[in-house]
Structures are given as structure tokens and as C-alpha cells.
Amino acid sequence: MKISARNCIKGTIKSITKGPIMAEIVLDIGNGVQITSVITAHATENLGLKEGKEAYAVVKSSEVMIAVD
Amino acid sequence: MKISARNCIKGTIKSITKGPIMAEIVLDIGNGVQITSVITAHATENLGLKEGKEAYAVVKSSEVMIAVD
Amino acid sequence: MKISARNCIKGTIKSITKGPIMAEIVLDIGNGVQITSVITAHATENLGLKEGKEAYAVVKSSEVMIAVD
Amino acid sequence: MKISARNCIKGTIKSITKGPIMAEIVLDIGNGVQITSVITAHATENLGLKEGKEAYAVVKSSEVMIAVD
Amino acid sequence: MKISARNCIKGTIKSITKGPIMAEIVLDIGNGVQITSVITAHATENLGLKEGKEAYAVVKSSEVMIAVD
Amino acid sequence: MKISARNCIKGTIKSITKGPIMAEIVLDIGNGVQITSVITAHATENLGLKEGKEAYAVVKSSEVMIAVD
Numbered sequence: 001m002k003i004s005a006r007n008c009i010k011g012t013i014k015s016i017t018k019g020p021i022m023a024e025i026v027l028d029i030g031n032g033v034q035i036t037s038v039i040t041a042h043a044t045e046n047l048g049l050k051e052g053k054e055a056y057a058v059v060k061s062s063e064v065m066i067a068v069d
Numbered sequence: 070m071k072i073s074a075r076n077c078i079k080g081t082i083k084s085i086t087k088g089p090i091m092a093e094i095v096l097d098i099g100n101g102v103q104i105t106s107v108i109t110a111h112a113t114e115n116l117g118l119k120e121g122k123e124a125y126a127v128v129k130s131s132e133v134m135i136a137v138d
Numbered sequence: 139m140k141i142s143a144r145n146c147i148k149g150t151i152k153s154i155t156k157g158p159i160m161a162e163i164v165l166d167i168g169n170g171v172q173i174t175s176v177i178t179a180h181a182t183e184n185l186g187l188k189e190g191k192e193a194y195a196v197v198k199s200s201e202v203m204i205a206v207d
Numbered sequence: 208m209k210i211s212a213r214n215c216i217k218g219t220i221k222s223i224t225k226g227p228i229m230a231e232i233v234l235d236i237g238n239g240v241q242i243t244s245v246i247t248a249h250a251t252e253n254l255g256l257k258e259g260k261e262a263y264a265v266v267k268s269s270e271v272m273i274a275v276d
Numbered sequence: 277m278k279i280s281a282r283n284c285i286k287g288t289i290k291s292i293t294k295g296p297i298m299a300e301i302v303l304d305i306g307n308g309v310q311i312t313s314v315i316t317a318h319a320t321e322n323l324g325l326k327e328g329k330e331a332y333a334v335v336k337s338s339e340v341m342i343a344v345d
Numbered sequence: 346m347k348i349s350a351r352n353c354i355k356g357t358i359k360s361i362t363k364g365p366i367m368a369e370i371v372l373d374i375g376n377g378v379q380i381t382s383v384i385t386a387h388a389t390e391n392l393g394l395k396e397g398k399e400a401y402a403v404v405k406s407s408e409v410m411i412a413v414d
Contacts, residue, residue, distance in 0.1 A: 211334075331411050
């Protein structure tokens with residue numbers, strides 16, 4: 001499946017913290033950079049996410065803000 | 070200012086394409102990875118964004134999806 | 139690719155309206171129901187979207203609100 | 208109240224799963240299609256949501272992505 | 277219609293700037309505070325928005341970030 | 346840090362309700378108006394949020410819908 005979201009960044013799952021409804025996933029994308037995602041706990045199970053597994057952070061470009069110092 | 074958004078990734082502005090209302094910004098975050106953002110054209114001016122300038126991609130964690138092959 | 143977004147609804151592209159930065163896509167998902175999406179004009183080209191083509195509307199569940207009469 | 212969100216899809220509430228902060232709502236919109244929403248637990252109470260009740264899935268068009276096989 | 281979005285703030289439309297796909301709306305909510313919204317140009321027409329007209333800024337709580345100095 | 350989000354509204358933290366993954370923050374922005382935010386529980390700790398403390402509600406303009414009576 002190809003998706004319109006312009007950001008699809010490969011990484012390795014560093015941690016998964018599951019609550020009753022939501023789950024927090026931290027992805028290591030290399031260069032000392034991590035990306036934190038919050039998805040539903042069900043989605044975590046549907047995708048069979050496990051620490052150490054390869055995964056992608058997917059973000060629609062209209063959800064990305066820009067900041068400067 | 071410190072913000073609750075959990076993702077704040079440093080990069081260099083590679084391109085800015087401005088339309089009447091929105092603007093597309095491509096940020097090079099190293100390792101051959103780019104992040105595309107869509108913000109308002111006004112915001113681009115407010116921040117004084119220019120190609121080659123350092124900037125951060127800021128994303129709320131609840132906007133980040135996870136995908137697997 | 140399998141994605142954490144919990145909503146992936148099949149339909150047929152009814153119309154594509156492209157601007158300099160964004161594009162509005164209307165998808166017919168049957169039963170007289172349409173879904174309107176706004177993605178970047180580049181994404182429309184990347185996916186080779188055309189009227190009459192099959193496509194999916196993909197929505198992260200945390201972006202879906204509920205309303206009642 | 209009329210809202211700018213372009214997607215307002217009628218359905219029946221199939222399930223409500225409440226956590227301390229968030230709640231997952233599954234809406235049956237017919238044709239074998241379901242829409243999953245995550246809203247706050249408070250909102251679930253404010254709207255008096257109950258299984259079997261009629262409700263709408265409301266989504267801003269800029270939150271809808273498009274995917275193709 | 278009652279909606280799950282927890283933020284519904286009344287104001288007066290100060291300006292409407294329309295592009296081919298999107299439109300930028302600035303709402304004066306009193307106390308010298310303005311809220312800027314970006315919706316589709318079609319939505320602006322559907323709602324009959326005009327400068328000086330009363331309107332509400334509606335925001336899902338999961339889209340609101342918190343910042344501190 | 347200056348951010349592209351066009352809405353940055355000052356207020357006082359009225360309540361913080363923390364769950365295992367997410368937290369609900371209610372901000373009083375004066376004039377009897379409150380803004381509700383949902384951020385991660387970690388972000389609440391990172392920012393040292395406390396009731397009575399000054400904070401800003403930050404919202405990307407593309408996340409703000411408009412409604413009319």
C-alpha cells in the first residue's frame with residue numbers, strides 16, 4: 001500500500017508502553033534521534049509491535065510544524 | 070519556550086515552496102532523511118525561513134503513526 | 139506496508155482539485171457517502187491519483203470526532 | 208451548529224471502551240464498514256454515548272490521507 | 277449537533293483569505309486574543325462565512341499542545 | 346524557540362488529570378473561557394506542569410475548525 005503521507009522514516013522500536021486505550025512507542029531512527037508516537041493499544045497488537053523490531057514513523061506533512069531558535 | 074510536543078528534530082531547510090495560503094517546507098535531517106512540513110505561508114514569513122537555515126521539525130506524538138513491512 | 143491508523147476505507151476517486159501546494163480529493167465510498175481529503179499536490183502526483191481510480195481514505199482514530207444530534 | 212469539517216458520516220455506536228483519560232469508540236457506518244474514533248472519556252459522558260445509539264464520525268479533511276494498492 | 281471536540285470558543289470573524297484549495301480565517305475571541313484557522317475554501321462557502329460574522333473556533337483536545345516559558 | 350503554530354494563547358493551569366499514557370490539562374484563558382488539551386503524561390512531567398502555573402495552549406492553524414450557529 002502506498003500512502004499520501006510524505007514522511008515515512010525507518011527506525012527500530014526502542015520501547016512500547018501500553019495503557020488501557022493508548023500506547024506510547026519510541027522509535028530510534030539513528031544519529032541519536034528518537035521519534036515518539038502515540039497510537040491505540042489495539043493498533044500495537046494488530047501490527048505485532050515488539051522492542052527491537054524494525055518499523056516506520058509515518059506523519060502527514062500538515063501535522064509537522066517548523067520551529068527556529 | 071518549552072513545548073509538550075515530544076518530537077523536535079533538528080535539520081537544515083532544503084526547499085520552501087509558497088502558495089497563496091500554505092507553504093511546503095522540506096527539511097534535511099541528515100542520514101539521507103528528509104521531513105516535509107506544510108505550514109501557512111504567513112508562518113513562513115513570521116519565522117524568516119530561508120533555504121540553508123537551521124530549523125526544527127516539531128510533531129505532537131499523537132500525530133505520529135507506526136507502520137511495518 | 140501495514141499502518142497503525144485504524145481507519146482504511148475503500149472507495150473510488152470522484153474528483154481531484156489541485157492547487158499550488160494542496161489538493162482536494164473526493165472519494166465515493168458507496169451508499170451515497172463521500173469522504174473529502176486534503177493532501178499535498180505532490181502526494182497526488184506521487185500516488186498517480188486519477189478520477190475513477192480505486193483508493194483508500196486513511197484516518198488515524200485520534201483524528202476522528204464523534205457528534206450526536 | 209454547522210461545522211467546517213467536510214466529513215460527517217452517520218452510523219451506529221458498536222462499542223465504547225473507556226480508559227482513565229481516553230475512550231475508543233467504534234461506529235458501524237453500514238456496508239460492513241466501521242470507523243474507529245478516540246476521544247476523551249469526558250466527551251463520551253458529555254455526549255451521553257451508548258452502544259446502539261446513532262452518532263456521526265466527524266473528520267476535518269486535512270486529517271484524511273489517501274492510499275493506493 | 278453536539279460534538280466531542282472539547283474546545284468551542286466563540287468569536288467574530290476578523291479576516292478571510294481564500295486560496296484555490298485552502299482559506300485562512302482569523303477569529304477575534306476578545307481580550308486581544310485571535311485564533312487562526314485553516315479550512316478548505318469550499319467549507320468557507322458552505323458556512324457562508326463573512327467578516328464581522330459570529331463564529332466558533334472548534335479544536336479537538338488532542339490537537340492542543342501546552343508550552344511554558 | 347519560535348514555532349510556526351499560529352495559535353499560542355496564554356492561560357493558567359486549572360486542572361491536570363494524568364492517566365498511564367495521556368493526561369488531560371484544562372487551561373483558564375480568562376473571560377470565562379477554558380481550553381482543554383490532551384498531551385502525553387511524560388510531557389506533563391517534562392514541562393513540570395502544576396495547577397496554578399502559567400502556560401500556553403499551542404495549536405497549529407490547520408487543526409482549528411470553524412463552526413456557525
